[in-house]
Amino acid sequence: MRSLVLNRNESTCLLSSDFRSENPLTQTRTFHIQTRCATYPNRPKTLIKRIDNITIDIISARLKNVVSPLDIIKWLNNFEENEIKYAIDIASNLTVYTSYEIEEIINSSLNILFPKLEANDIIIINPIGNFGKSGSMVTYFFQKTDFHRKHNKKIIMLPTVQNFTAEADKNYSLVLLDDFVGSGNSIKTYFEDSIDSLKSNFKEILFVGVAGMKQGVELINPIFDRIEIPKSNIFKKAFSSEASYFGYRNYIQHREFCFKYGIKLTSPKVRKDKSEKFINALGYENSQALVSFSHGSPNNTLPIIWSNKNNWFPLIPRFFSDKISVSKEFRKSISYELSILKEFGSENLHNEFFTHQIKKGKRSFSSVSKIDFSIYAIIKLSRSGFTEINICQKLGILTKDYEQILEIGKQRGLFNQGNNLTLFGLEIYQDAKKCIKRKNRNFEYESADYFAVKETNYIPRIFNGKS
Structure with a gap:
């Protein structure tokens, strides 16, 4: 058996593992996870779960590596030991859309809706919801599509159409954009409040979404001229008799499991008789969705997810505050790695990531600047497969800041004009990985007992002058 220190910050996780199998060719590793979380003082100080790494790999793959294995384990630690099987089933049936998939779906949908544009055709793109919500986030993905690059001169993006003025010689098509259709009520309300009175300004009013619930899509279908959501991305309620996530009509225990925690994670609706009804315990207005995106989860999804x-x-x-918390934890881990590189790194690593000079009297010290920190983090995240928007979320920076940081990285020869690592940048990254791995190796094989306070019985060799 061995123990691995996964995180040495506020939340410390000790991961020990051993092999248990009679057949050495089919050995699987069982993890014994012990966490002590100062970040969550109300939780038990010690939580222990047992799960094999094959299951973790399967869940991670199902979630398209949007969630790290350690975060999956932390999430599983929310539940009781005998409930882990239900949690695994829920995570294994969660559909996650990556940034690349979102871009491709939007691009494909718009090409279907607009196979050909005439000279006087203009497309108005209007994201549903306020700035920072899912609609405006999808607008970012839309701007990355080939459709936008090809027709950008015929596209007008408006946060609201209230003050829109149509020109007589133009044919305007209005496209409402959102990532997810849940109950459909918010989209219907938005249409009635902001769009309905302006319908005469547009040749057609369309809706483009990435995914949705069957009931919600059916609700909004009559109010649009056309709706474009891939049929394979329209889902039934997780605990409906029509669905088959957990086997034919074999969902009662999973529903009770999710509802048990859902009532603790959502606020009840107070009826006229002052009784409480937890209508959001299985997602907003009982949506029972099992859908998430790389940039967050809709509130229609089961609350135990987000x-x-x-x-x-x-x-x-789901919420921005959660993402800030994740960003803080990530920044702590980057600071920890840079402290190792500062102490044990090569000259090249010192030259690239410790450019800030501090003078104290006659002595001079090198330190990490904000740009050094950001460049190292971007290199690490990009090599792990994160996209631009995910990197910005992790670091808590704007897109324009990200682009400025990359420009400095290009000046240092770390990135090329395509924003990819150069051979020199890759060499620096590999050098950093080796350094960190080498210095962490001392922690990997320490047993949990190493961190315990040991009692020492001191017996003097001489007492009262006698040995």
């Missing part, structure tokens, strides 16, 4: 209420550790967060 909530952070009552010290709950989310699998894929």
